[in-house]
Amino acid sequence: MGTLLKIISVFFKIGILTVGGGLAMIPVIQQEMERLGWLNSQQFLDILGVAQITPGAISVNTATFSGYTVMADAYPGQLWMACLGALAGTISVCMPSFFCVNIASQVWSRYREHDCMLSIFNIMRPLVTGLIITASAFLVVSSVCGDSEARNYLSSIDCFSVGVVICAFLLTVYTRMKPFYLLGLGIIAGIGYGLL
Amino acid sequence: MQIFVSFAKIGAVLFGGGYAMLPLLEREVVERRGWCKLEDMSDYYAMAQLIPGVIAVNTSMLMGHQLRGVFGTLAAMLGIVLVPFFVLLAYAIAFDYMSELAVLKDAMSGLRPAVAGLMAGVAFTMFNRSRKTPLGLIVALVTVFLALVIGVPAVCLIVGGVVAGIAWFFVKYLRIF
Secondary structure (H helix, E strand, O other), rough: HHHHHHHHHHHHHHHHHOOOOOOHHHHHHHHHHHHHHOOOHHHHHHHHHHHOOEEEOOHHHHHHHHHHHHHHHHOOOOOHHHHHHHHHHHHHHHHHHHHHHHHHHHHHHHOOOOHHHHHHHHHHHHHHHHHHHHHHHHHHHHHHOOOOOOOHHHHOOHHHHHHHHHHHHHHHHHOOOHHHHHHHHHHHHHHHHHHH | HHHHHHHHHHHOOOOOOOOHHHHHHHHHHHHOOOOOHHHHHHHHHHHHHHOOOOOHHHHHHHHHHHHHHHHHHHHHHHHHOOOHHHHHHHHHHHHHHOOOHHHHHHHHHHHHHHHHHHHHHHHHHHHHHOOHHHHHHHHHHHHHHHHHHOOOOOOHHHHHHHHHHHHHHHHHOOOOO
């Protein structure tokens, strides 16, 4: 039960701290999961990938799947506990916004153009950009080198992964391909490479 | 109940989060149900970005609130997460049973770098947008430095950003110094 309460409190915190949409949530979830030792970066990449090829908002999906995985690891063989973890992750990540929506709807019309709001967002937007850059740097290193215990990065570089990372980067920047198709291509490439 | 069904439908076909949601929402809520006007949509959307949380969920909840108060909010929230929740649950359970399958391992070994590349691409695009203003460029670079080189946790940086925004407002507009 301790783990479940911890999941609820962690995702509630993540929900409060996310300003400016789901993308901002990804670095926070990643860091919290690694700090607590719940997920390593390979597991996080798996979760993030699956979250983007299933329907629904990315960060809520990430919360659902993380909750499931954490509880499945904490209580092996007890499926209903894992499902409970998924439910806890989903609901608690949405809860802060639930309260805020009910409060904000009342005061919104008066303060939406307020300069204080604008200046907070002038800082938060580039700050989130910086966080995403950092998170993606970690994710690229982790996907290319694996989670090698020895941290001997250069020797563990996997050429296939490097190729996929570069292709995915170029496709995202220059063609604005939908993530769903892009990740689908990644899966096909992985299976194809495995068959060779 | 109608709110719940409508948002459940949107949740089921929504891929890729907040920004992909707008056209779906327009079709269902504006055209089919006539719950709000097209002009109001952008208001909801702007507001959803200011409230902590996910844009897609926030937009849904705001509309639900406008229609039926607290219960509308609740119905919209549960609706939008319903289908993805069960899809993911089914996927996670299947994943547990098949995790030794070679094909699945190969698929994941392709998916992982694709996700990393996608995130890097998103980061690049976002940085291109941020560096257009001097403030944006400085804040983005300082954040990368603090997070990547020094290792300041994202949580602290976000709280710091909000505090800095408020401080900036006081300095600039109220001229207390």
